[in-house]
Amino acid sequence: MKTPDIQPLRASLASRTVEIADQTRLPGEWKIVSLASVGEAAHAIRTMQVRGAPLIGATAAYGLALALHVDPSDSGLRRAYALLLATRPTAVNLRWALDRVVKAVSSLAAASRADAAWREADAIAEEDVKTNLAIGHHGVALIERLAADGHNPVQILTHCNAGALATLGWGTATAPIYVAHDSNVAVHVWVSETRPRMQGARLTAWELRASKVPHTLIVDAAGALLMQQGRVDLILVGADRVAANGDVCNKIGTYEKALAAQDNGVPMYVAVPSSTIDWTLADGSRMPIEERDSGEILHDVGGEVIAPAGTPVLNPAFDVTPARLLTGLITERGICRPSAENLAEMFPEQQA
Amino acid sequence: MKTPDIQPLRASLASRTVEIADQTRLPGEWKIVSLASVGEAAHAIRTMQVRGAPLIGATAAYGLALALHVDPSDSGLRRAYALLLATRPTAVNLRWALDRVVKAVSSLAAASRADAAWREADAIAEEDVKTNLAIGHHGVALIERLAADGHNPVQILTHCNAGALATLGWGTATAPIYVAHDSNVAVHVWVSETRPRMQGARLTAWELRASKVPHTLIVDAAGALLMQQGRVDLILVGADRVAANGDVCNKIGTYEKALAAQDNGVPMYVAVPSSTIDWTLADGSRMPIEERDSGEILHDVGGEVIAPAGTPVLNPAFDVTPARLLTGLITERGICRPSAENLAEMFPEQQA
Numbered sequence: 001m002k003t004p005d006i007q008p009l010r011a012s013l014a015s016r017t018v019e020i021a022d023q024t025r026l027p028g029e030w031k032i033v034s035l036a037s038v039g040e041a042a043h044a045i046r047t048m049q050v051r052g053a054p055l056i057g058a059t060a061a062y063g064l065a066l067a068l069h070v071d072p073s074d075s076g077l078r079r080a081y082a083l084l085l086a087t088r089p090t091a092v093n094l095r096w097a098l099d100r101v102v103k104a105v106s107s108l109a110a111a112s113r114a115d116a117a118w119r120e121a122d123a124i125a126e127e128d129v130k131t132n133l134a135i136g137h138h139g140v141a142l143i144e145r146l147a148a149d150g151h152n153p154v155q156i157l158t159h160c161n162a163g164a165l166a167t168l169g170w171g172t173a174t175a176p177i178y179v180a181h182d183s184n185v186a187v188h189v190w191v192s193e194t195r196p197r198m199q200g201a202r203l204t205a206w207e208l209r210a211s212k213v214p215h216t217l218i219v220d221a222a223g224a225l226l227m228q229q230g231r232v233d234l235i236l237v238g239a240d241r242v243a244a245n246g247d248v249c250n251k252i253g254t255y256e257k258a259l260a261a262q263d264n265g266v267p268m269y270v271a272v273p274s275s276t277i278d279w280t281l282a283d284g285s286r287m288p289i290e291e292r293d294s295g296e297i298l299h300d301v302g303g304e305v306i307a308p309a310g311t312p313v314l315n316p317a318f319d320v321t322p323a324r325l326l327t328g329l330i331t332e333r334g335i336c337r338p339s340a341e342n343l344a345e346m347f348p349e350q351q352a
Numbered sequence: 353m354k355t356p357d358i359q360p361l362r363a364s365l366a367s368r369t370v371e372i373a374d375q376t377r378l379p380g381e382w383k384i385v386s387l388a389s390v391g392e393a394a395h396a397i398r399t400m401q402v403r404g405a406p407l408i409g410a411t412a413a414y415g416l417a418l419a420l421h422v423d424p425s426d427s428g429l430r431r432a433y434a435l436l437l438a439t440r441p442t443a444v445n446l447r448w449a450l451d452r453v454v455k456a457v458s459s460l461a462a463a464s465r466a467d468a469a470w471r472e473a474d475a476i477a478e479e480d481v482k483t484n485l486a487i488g489h490h491g492v493a494l495i496e497r498l499a500a501d502g503h504n505p506v507q508i509l510t511h512c513n514a515g516a517l518a519t520l521g522w523g524t525a526t527a528p529i530y531v532a533h534d535s536n537v538a539v540h541v542w543v544s545e546t547r548p549r550m551q552g553a554r555l556t557a558w559e560l561r562a563s564k565v566p567h568t569l570i571v572d573a574a575g576a577l578l579m580q581q582g583r584v585d586l587i588l589v590g591a592d593r594v595a596a597n598g599d600v601c602n603k604i605g606t607y608e609k610a611l612a613a614q615d616n617g618v619p620m621y622v623a624v625p626s627s628t629i630d631w632t633l634a635d636g637s638r639m640p641i642e643e644r645d646s647g648e649i650l651h652d653v654g655g656e657v658i659a660p661a662g663t664p665v666l667n668p669a670f671d672v673t674p675a676r677l678l679t680g681l682i683t684e685r686g687i688c689r690p691s692a693e694n695l696a697e698m699f700p701e702q703q704a
Contacts (some may be wrong), residue, residue: 022367027660048477118429190666193658194647195571201649201659209660216664218650221572221605225641225671228607259611289577297545297553297569302655306545306560307553308379312568314542319577339488 006164006207008055011062011125011241013118016069018062022049023165035059038067038080045087045094048197052166053240054128055274057093060084061121064101068114070144073203075152077102077113089288090249090318092241094279097124125168131273134332139176139236139271142335143185146233153186153214157223160194161203161249162238162271164211172238172271174207176330181213189215190232192223194251195294196315218251226262235261235268242270242277244324246338247284252316258325267327270338274331277343279350284320294318357557358406359515361478362685365470368421370414374401375517377560387411387511388421397439397446400549404518405592405628409445412436413473416453421467423614429465441640442601442670444593444630449476455458477520483625484521486684491588491623495537498570498585505538505566507585509575512546512556512603514590514623517623518565524623526559528682535564541567542584544575548648548667563680572605575614584646586612587620588682594622594629598675598690599636604668616618619679622690626683629695632701636672644669 011018018035024047025031033049040195041063041079044050051057067080081098088094105113106118132318146154162173170178180187189208194200206217227234235257241249248254248270261268281287294313300306307313323338336342344351354488363370370387376399377383382657385401387393393415396402419432433450440446456472457465498506522530532539543559546552558653560567570578578584587609593601600606600622613620633639646665650659659665675690688694696703 006568028657075574100667156417193547195545197571198658201663205663209663216666217659218666218668219572219604219649221547221608221671222666222668224608224611224667226666230670252571254578256573256576256608256612257575261610261616263611297571300652300654300656301658302652302654302656303378304652304656307557307569308549311553311557311561314568314570314574314578316574319573320580 006210007251008050008165008240009058009089009125009168011012011121013115013222018066020044020050021060022162023051024049027029029265031277035066036051037070037101038063038083041066042083042087045084051199052161053091053292054167054172054273055091056088056091057097057275058121058125058128061093061097061101061124064098064117065114065117065121066276068105068117072110072113077106083293085131088290090290091238093275096275100124114268116168120340128167129169131332132167132171132175135271135330136170136175136179136207138334139181139269140183140236142267142269143176143180143187147185153188155188155190155231156202157226157232157235158191159200159220159237159253160258161191161199163204163207165203165207166238168337170295172273173236175271176236178211179215189213190223190226191215191217192220192253193217194253198301227260227266231260232266232283235266238278239268239270239272242272242329243276243284243287243289243341244279245283245340246326246329248321248326249284250286252319255319255321258321262325265297269323269328269330269335270326271330274333274347277347282325287318287320290317291306319332319342357456358562360402360517361410361477362371363473365467366475370418372396372411372490374403375403375555378402385659387415389422390415390435390620391478393418394435394439397436403514403551405443405445405590406519406625408443408523409627410473410480410520412446413449413453413476414470414571416450417466417469417473420457420469424462424465429458430674433532436514440591440642442642449628452476454499466667468536480608481518483526483684484519487524487623487625487682488522488531489526490686491621491683492521492531492535492680494586494619494621495528495532495539497563499537503585503618503660505540506532507540507542507583509542509544509578509587510556511544511552511572511582511589513551513590515556515559517555517559519662522564524625528588528622530563533563538563541565542575542578543567544572544605546605547572548698550653551603553652575609579612579616579618584618587618591622591624591628593639594624594681595633595636595639596629596631597635597682597692598678598695600675600678601636601670601674602673604662607671607673610673620677621680621682621687622678626685629699634672639670639672641671642669643667667675
């Protein structure tokens with residue numbers, strides 16, 4: 001894999017440094033911020049300097065390691081865990097990564113906990129790179145099949161950013177796209193801008209441009225029109241949490257994309273590492289949906305007021321797409337139709 | 353009807369003045385602009401100082417009258433007609449209003465054409481007020497039925513602005529809402545912000561606030577989530593063009609709302625004056641879809657860059673909602689399920 005060469009997080013145990021790219025500055029500026037404490041790691045997740053389910057998980061894992069350098073006691077571990085877990089409610093990778101680190105360190109003596117936590121965070125980050133690549137290799141088959149059927153370029157729509165900027169490697173939804181592009185399969189990506197935070201316009205357009213993947217930016221609502229016009233061959237998105245039956249919680253607007261895909265016979269796949277699957281949720285009915293600040297809707301990117309001052313706002317950041325609307329899930333183990341049975345078969349070790 | 357007291361266009365034959373509110377300045381400022389020539393009228397429509405199908409039609413009619421004051425010849429009439437018709441491609445009321453004026457003046461001597469055109473424009477404007485009111489009185493029955501079923505408040509979602517600001521009176525989609533509000537039926541309106549021009553956030557939120565109708569602003573994609581959560585009882589939108597079979601061309605995002613409405617059993621109605629029905633189109637497959645400037649998507653309201661410089665953009669302003677997804681059409685003559693048969697029955701004089 002050649003592209004992309006984008007590293008939204010770098011950590012070094014030798015120098016005990018965690019550096020992130022502040023994604024709130026994109027596309028204007030690639031600004032590196034050092035995280036020196038668990039408080040700074042929590043702040044980076046909460047304010048979306050880092051975002052994307054896998055990247056949130058890895059950042060939280062390093063945040064726990066930073067905390068244990070200062071206070072490796074059981075109570076210190078509990079406090080840091082609670083602080084980090086409360087930063088964002090929807091992405092389950094956050095809890096998954098924190099639980100992995102806790103499991104790796106809790107039986108150890110206090111003095112060796114910080115280094116062990118750091119090594120576990122490193123393992124999470126390294127596995128994410130491999131997971132991205134596996135998703136890319138499984139998913140590219142879908143694109144190659146469309147290309148073989150005469151789609152030139154293969155027209156792929158994505159929503160939000162489930163790209164290199166959301167992970168440690170090639171992204172989830174974007175991994176098959178990057179693999180196809182590197183293999184000289186002609187692709188073109190419709191980038192859904194993703195209100196209100198504009199992760200499509202600010203981040204996905206930025207990284208596709210950096211990687212020279214042809215793309216066109218649209219407003220979120222234009223996706224359905226393009227599908228109606230036969231201009232979308234495939235939809236690829238990521239997720240923040242997947243229930244055991246394949247219901248998908250992802251950025252607000254994903255559910256509408258799935259409805260339009262179904263109405264127009266466009267295949268839609270959700271690409272996720274298995275760490276995004278929440279085996280404790282039987283279905284999507286009880287997904288925690290984060291509600292964010294009204295300012296994200298009342299003010300534009302530059303801070304100018306859009307709506308009348310005092311306008312009441314509701315700002316849910318995610319929605320739930322029922323498994324019945326999706327063609328498939330792409331995980332590091334392969335592709336399956338989303339159902340409790342298929343997911344259980346793909347991940348037998350997760351079944352009670 | 354008490355509310356609203358919003359006049360986006362005032363014209364006086366006595367003083368030969370046409371004044372509009374520049375809607376690109378809202379919600380910040382209610383700025384009146386005088387239109388002194390057909391060129392200024394065309395500019396006001398093209399730049400969306402006036403927008404909304406009925407208001408575009410009335411403004412174009414006055415624009416033709418302004419042109420005939422200067423040059424009442426046949427060639428002057430043809431030139432002005434062509435100039436105005438080319439301003440916006442999708443709203444059929446534009447052509448309808450221009451054709452009415454042409455029909456009213458073309459057999460007259462040149463000297464009397466301008467005044468006759470003005471009187472026809474006045475008639476179009478006065479009829480629009482009556483049409484709005486009739487739509488309001490037909491449509492309020494839907495809201496009253498929901499209130500009687502225990503919905504308190506009745507939760508109504510609307511998209512874009514089909515309100516007082518889009519018409520000469522109470523709006524199309526908003527007319528039933530204003531009638532209900534005036535009759536003390538408790539309503540609450542979910543205002544879909546409507547990317548990229550933000551007519552929901554800038555205009556609908558503004559006029560509902562001015563009229564003291566309870567409302568909450570959401571991003572476009574949140575409508576589907578709210579329907580899934582059972583928080584929407586009714587969807588009311590306007591349209592820019594309706595085909596003879598009831599297919600509806602309206603602001604981009606309307607089709608997605610209809611898909612979500614169908615998936616969640618939420619009734620969805622499109623409120624239009626009959627002047628919005630294009631009897632020459634058998635269905636929605638050949639609706640002209642306006643594509644607007646990339647700057648509307650690349651820059652925010654305040655002019656700040658959102659996406660990377662040079663990002664390719666596609667900016668379609670409308671989409672087509674198939675009649676099969678809609679519960680009904682509300683016209684000045686009543687409510688019907690959208691089909692060629694029902695529309696033909698409601699408007700027998702339009703059938704060849």
